[in-house]
Amino acid sequence: MSKGVGLDIGTMNLVSARMSGKKNEVTLRRMRDLFIDLPQSAKKMLRLGSVSYIEADDNLLVLGDEAMEVANMFGREGRRPLKAGLISADEIDSLTVLGHMVKDVLGDPSHEGEHCYFSIPAAPVDANMDVVYHKGVFTRIVQECGYTAHPANEAMAIVFAETAKEGFSGVGISFGSGMTNIALAISTIEGLSFSVARGGDWIDQGAARSVGATASKMCAVKEKGIDLKAPKNREEEAISFYYKALIEHALDNIAQQFVMKGGHLTLNKPIPIVVGGGTSLAGGFMDFFKEVFETKKKRFPIEISEVRHASDPLHAVSKGMLILAQQEYDED
């Protein structure tokens, strides 16, 4: 097994990536960032149903995808340890759950102190949220798992994973569930990075408000498959509307932040925009993105060579983190 592991800590999923023994094969381990607590009396039922759980402080906690199934079974909402990209302060069991999820997803280190790069969001420009605690907690968790922890910017991971042919210059956008992370890099150097506190959850909530449904229902509509360019009903139309608003918000902020903070950056040639993240998996998302970008292209302060989807949008961040982890060993 190759050394080094990348970890994407997302609001919806935790994904680890490491090179397996075979040439160019990457092993990805994913767990849904969801849990549900059940009383001890439910243990027998969980065993009969072959549902995995952990016992912590007299509680049974079902984690991951199974938590969603159990939640549906009990007619309850699943609990999320992360909210808007950061550790949820409302969830008292967040840390316990996250600790076990990360340990499970990472597995044991191949050697003591194996390098692990994990994603952290940049501070949002449109909300007052502190990433310091989030970063500190995950550093501690990764260390407790036996790794050497390296926090790294989420959107920069997309640049590392997807812009090798451009000499690691480009704008990486990670459309996540909790937030959207953006980074501009020139030859591996991070020139500008920030996030906006809007993502897939924001779309679900907005669309749900518009049609009088619940956010989980909107999420289900989204995950079932939707074509943003050809919505079939009012719910899809509402989702499509909020997708457009999210893309516009992200592009407007890129332009604004570049003018405000990136004026010193010298771009010798046009750079690409590479889009990743689970929220970008909706049908027609890239066409939609390009369409919105075309309307803003004239006044966009950065010369863009092309707009493209990451080759593996859902795993681009974890793969980018893996590249960073592996180069720790190449320098030896």
Place this chain on the structure above:
Amino acid sequence: MIYVAQCLKDIEIKSLRLKLKQGQTFDCTKSQYESSPELKELVGSGVISLKVKNAKSSRLGVHNNRFQVVREPKVVKEVVEKPVIKEVIKEVIKEVIVEKEVIVEKPQLDMNALANVLIQQLGTMISPEAIAEAVAKQMPTQTVVNNNAQTPQSMGSMNTTSDEALTFIPSNIISSKTIVSSESLANETKSEGSDELSDALSALKALRKVKNNE
């Protein structure tokens, strides 16, 4: 209200396009006077004296043969605004400049009312300049308190108490007491043909080498 301004020196009032010699007078309206800082300054500095037009000596309404009370012409007094002194002390300690000002502003006085009272009471005895000076002393002033009395040592400790250092991060997050029912709850997949990843790693390695050689 119209004022009669009398020059006590040869002067030029640019804002009113006037060149006047000593002793010359000219009329100016109250609004003209109030809108001309130059005129105010000249009055304040005593180069021009200002009096209300047609405020001739008049007798009081009470007449008797013995006493004749004469009211002096009203004297308009100029309130000279005392320049606000703002003192900013910059202290450079180990390339860190911290400027901290606490501006204590005394309550605003109604200067017009104060001036009128003074004019009525003292107009007959004291010159406008003296009144102006007295009023100026009552003008609100800004007091700058410099809280920059930190020593280099205290600055150093301030730097070390950043947000990051102050954030409490709990330990033993992964509890050993927790019982896990199965080996793993994560879904594992293999992503084959990830040449792009190897290419990216090689490109990154090459780029770093070039940068190191430069």
